[in-house]
Amino acid sequence: MRRVLLLAALPALCLGACDDQSMRVQNRYEVYGKAPLFPGGAETQTPPPGTVAQGDAADAADLDTPPHLDAALLARGKERYEAICTPCHGYSGHGDGMIVQRGFPPPPSYHEDRLRAAPARYFVDVITKGYGVMYPYAARVAPRDRWAIAAYIRALQLSQGARVADVPGLAERLP
Secondary structure: OHHHHHHHHHHHHHHHHOOHHHHHOOOOOOOOOEOOOOHHHEOOOOOOOOOOOOOHHHHHHHHHOOOOOOHHHHHHHHHHHHHHOHHHHOOOOOOOOHHHHOOOOOOOOOOOHHHHHOOHHHHHHHHHHOEOOEOOOOOOOOHHHHHHHHHHHHHHHHHHOOOHHHOOOHHHHOO
16 A cells, blocks of 8 residues: 555656756757867757758659649649749740840740750759759759649640640631
8 A cells, every 4th residue: 555655756856856947948050059068069060961851852752753733733833933023034935024124134035946845844953953043943942843843844835836836726716
């Protein structure tokens, strides 16, 4: 019986010994402060080799697999393209956006033969890593949205180079 009482009283004794103030206010290092505990004496440490940031593995998988091309993907690509890409590339993809009109160097037109022949993966990689004066958008554009933008760029390329003869039944409907 004594043993049971002692075991029942032990948690209460342990909790009574806790100092509430020491639980709320703990020692910490300041950002970029000195920390003699760590090698090199710096608080900020380089992650160990092989460390993968949370979500990076899923993003890499999304980049490796292009999504199914459908109307919803093209609509999303149009929305993202107009929000992110038009300041430089323009609405039609000729590289004549508002930033260019204000003196910024023009990006290449999506309608050049070189870019018409490029695979969609090329556009995804440029969005991810940047190219020339264009900085990387990997932190700003989700992997699925990069594929959606690439699909919309391909639609822009088709629309700007289309002929009436390429559209089935259209020639017969024109006056």
